Amino acid sequence: xxxxxxxxxRVADCTxxxxxxxxxxxxxxxxxxxxxxEPPYGATRGDKKASSGTYQGAKARGKPWNRQSVFNILxxxxxxxxxxxxxxxxxxxxxxxxxxxxxxxDNYAAGVMDRLGIGYEELKKxxxxxIMASCNGYGPNGPWAHYHSYGVVQEPMCGYMALxxxxxxxxxxxxxxxxxxxxxxxxxAGTLIAAxxxxxxxxxxxxxxxxxxxxxxxxxxPAILDYTINGRIAEHKxxxxxxxxxxxxxxxxxxxxxxxxxxxxxxxxxxxxxxxAIGNPPWTEEKRFGDLYGRLRNQDDLDKHVESWTIExxxxxxxxxxxxxxxxAGAVLDxxxxxxxxxxxxxxxxxxxxxxxxxxxxxxxxxxxxxxIPIISLKPAPLFGQHTDYVFKALLGMSDESVDKAIEDxxxxxxxxxxxxxxWKF
Numbered sequence: 001x002x003x004x005x006x007x008x009x010r011v012a013d014c015t016x017x018x019x020x021x022x023x024x025x026x027x028x029x030x031x032x033x034x035x036x037x038e039p040p041y042g043a044t045r046g047d048k049k050a051s052s053g054t055y056q057g058a059k060a061r062g063k064p065w066n067r068q069s070v071f072n073i074l075x076x077x078x079x080x081x082x083x084x085x086x087x088x089x090x091x092x093x094x095x096x097x098x099x100x101x102x103x104x105x106d107n108y109a110a111g112v113m114d115r116l117g118i119g120y121e122e123l124k125k126x127x128x129x130x131i132m133a134s135c136n137g138y139g140p141n142g143p144w145a146h147y148h149s150y151g152v153v154q155e156p157m158c159g160y161m162a163l164x165x166x167x168x169x170x171x172x173x174x175x176x177x178x179x180x181x182x183x184x185x186x187x188x189a190g191t192l193i194a195a196x197x198x199x200x201x202x203x204x205x206x207x208x209x210x211x212x213x214x215x216x217x218x219x220x221x222p223a224i225l226d227y228t229i230n231g232r233i234a235e236h237k238x239x240x241x242x243x244x245x246x247x248x249x250x251x252x253x254x255x256x257x258x259x260x261x262x263x264x265x266x267x268x269x270x271x272x273x274x275x276x277a278i279g280n281p282p283w284t285e286e287k288r289f290g291d292l293y294g295r296l297r298n299q300d301d302l303d304k305h306v307e308s309w310t311i312e313x314x315x316x317x318x319x320x321x322x323x324x325x326x327x328x329a330g331a332v333l334d335x336x337x338x339x340x341x342x343x344x345x346x347x348x349x350x351x352x353x354x355x356x357x358x359x360x361x362x363x364x365x366x367x368x369x370x371x372x373i374p375i376i377s378l379k380p381a382p383l384f385g386q387h388t389d390y391v392f393k394a395l396l397g398m399s400d401e402s403v404d405k406a407i408e409d410x411x412x413x414x415x416x417x418x419x420x421x422x423x424w425k426f
Contacts, residue, residue, distance in 0.1 A: 004031025004376060009196065011103045012037055012094070013078065018151065018178060019135050019212060020107035021074040022185030027103075027192065028077035029366040029376055035101075035391060036075060036382065037094065038082040040413045063415055065384055067358040072381040076353065076363055080382035081391045082413035085116050089411045094118055095126045096396050102199075103192055107135040110145045120207040129205040131195045135188050139211035149212060151178030158216035163223060165236035172236075184215040240299060247295035248274075251332065252307045254315040260332040261310055261318040268292070270327055277325035278309045348375070355380040384415035 009032040013024045028034040065071075084090040095118065098104055104123060106113050113119045113134065120132045134140070137149025152174055155161045160180075161172035188210045195206055217224070222243050223234040234242065239250040239262075246266045254261050265274050268291065275284040283305045288294045295302055310318050315331040322329035333341065339362070344350065350362045363378055392398045392412065406412040 005370070005373065006193075007031035009033070009103065010101045011035065011105065012097055012101045014104065014106040014108070014113070015135070016107060018070075018074065018181035019184040019188070020105060022182045023133075023135070023188040023192070024078065024105060025074055025076065026186065026189040026367075030368070031376065032103075034078040035097070035387070036078045036080045037085075037097070038080060038384065038413075040082055040084045040410070063357070063384065065415070067355075069358075072355060072358055072361070073363060075381040077376065077379050078382055079387040079390065080385055081388055082385045082415070083406075084411055084413070085118060087411055089406065089409065091117050093392070093396070093406070093411065095123065097391065098123050098127050098130060100395055101127070102131060102196065104130060104132045105134070105188070105192075109148055110134070110136045110138070110140045124205060127205070129199055129203060131192065131199060131205045131208065133188055133192055133195075133208040133210065135184060135210040135212065137212050139214065140209050151180040151184075151212070154180045154212050154216045158213055159220050159223065160216060163220060163234055163236070163242060165238070167236055167238045167240070169236060180212055180216045180219075183218070184210055184212045187215050244296055245292075247292060247299055248302055248306045250303055250306075252303070252310040252318075254310050254318055254331075255313055256315075259315045261315045262330050262332060263306065263310075263318075263322060264328045266328075271295070273325045274322065274327045277322055277327060281305075281309070351378045353378050353380050357383065385413055388412060388414055 006027060009027070011024060011027055011032050011034045013020070013034050013036045015021050015024060015036075024032075024034045024036075083093055085094055098118075114121075120130075123130050123132060136145075137147055137154065138144040149157075155164075155174050155178075156172065158180070161174060164173045164175060165171055166173075188208075191208055191210065195208060199205055226232050226234060226243075241247065241249040241264070246264050249264050251260050251262050253259070263274075265271050271292075278284075283289070288298050289302060313321070319329045319331045331337075338344070339350070349365055351365045352360060353363050354360050358380075365378065366375055369375070388403065392403050392406075393400070398406075403412065407414060
């Protein structure tokens with residue numbers, strides 16, 4: 001078995017919320033040593049996304065910030081230290097750590113790292129080949145560069161919510177999942193791997209910026225193309241195909257309470273297979289459904305006919321019958337059904353992880369499968385400041401006395417103070 005692909009790469013992770021931690025989670029899954037550099041005070045975990053998550057275990061017992069569910073999911077396989085980067089000694093220690101790193105990441109608002117005195121121009125003085133990546137809402141320049149953002153704010157800004165809504169209803173709806181965060185994190189991870197290859201070839205580091213808005217716009221390429229070429233502004237389509245290239249295309253009620261199946265029929269060959277799979281009822285022979293153009297013009301009636309078949313069947317039965325005929329169909333699963341899904345189980349998608357304070361939990365495993373490369377065994381997210389001794393003593397060579405003094409001076413933190421003072425913020 002070969003070593004993990006990023007083994008030997010060390011990352012100083014100053015990210016928070018979702019997009020940044022999702023990026024560094026992927027790097028850690030691929031073998032990088034990711035050191036999460038958290039702001040002071042355990043109650044915040046330095047992670048706004050974590051504060052909105054549920055606590056695992058009794059909140060009143062011990063240090064609840066170590067049991068934030070979202071934090072624990074996003075930050076598995078990482079190490080944790082905390083230092084106050086607003087203090088000169090904190091900046092100095094951070095730069096000492098950067099000397100031993102290959103990558104530095106942050107996803108604060110544009111300019112925060114520069115204002116702290118640890119931006120790219122400063123860091124490359126101590127580590128000339130450092131790769132620094134920043135992710136923020138709109139990029140480092142432009143009229144909105146310093147605006148704050150979350151994935152849910154990006155959905156309307158990138159045009160996505162203009163597409164998500166019911167037919168005939170002007171109200172835009174969010175997707176239900178802040179998917180722009182993880183896709184931005186994935187773009188960031190891919191770019192960092194390219195930067196490592198570039199450094200390997202040239203010996204040079206570089207500065208990288210990833211804009212959430214620009215990552216988000218990738219989702220609506222066809223709608224943008226339709227506007228730029230044809231001058232058409234896309235309308236709400238509900239569950240119908242947004243490019244008018246498939247019919248039937250939608251979510252259909254099945255037998256039972258709140259049971260559904262999604263069906264998508266593209267080509268005429270798939271339509272014929274669909275008709276045969278459902279027993280060629282008389283309505284499938286009607287001329288108005290004979291080609292895609294006719295099916296698109298008559299989707300209201302078409303959907304009623306399709307549902308007259310699905311409503312008599314369990315969602316899994318409908319899915320299996322159509323898939324056997326070569327028609328794309330999928331049952332709508334709730335979280336319990338998805339967790340028990342036999343496909344995910346066969347692929348060893350879930351890993352059981354034991355957290356020292358939050359207890360056991362099932363985590364999504366690494367998304368990669370590479371021949372000859374082992375799948376990493378997941379480690380739980382770190383406790384706040386858990387790796388203080390490893391980073392400051394083993395890596396930076398500090399003595400016990402100097403680490404104790406830094407803790408006493410409020411430069412290094414181990415989570416003993418529950419709440420940050422009101423004046424402390426990035």
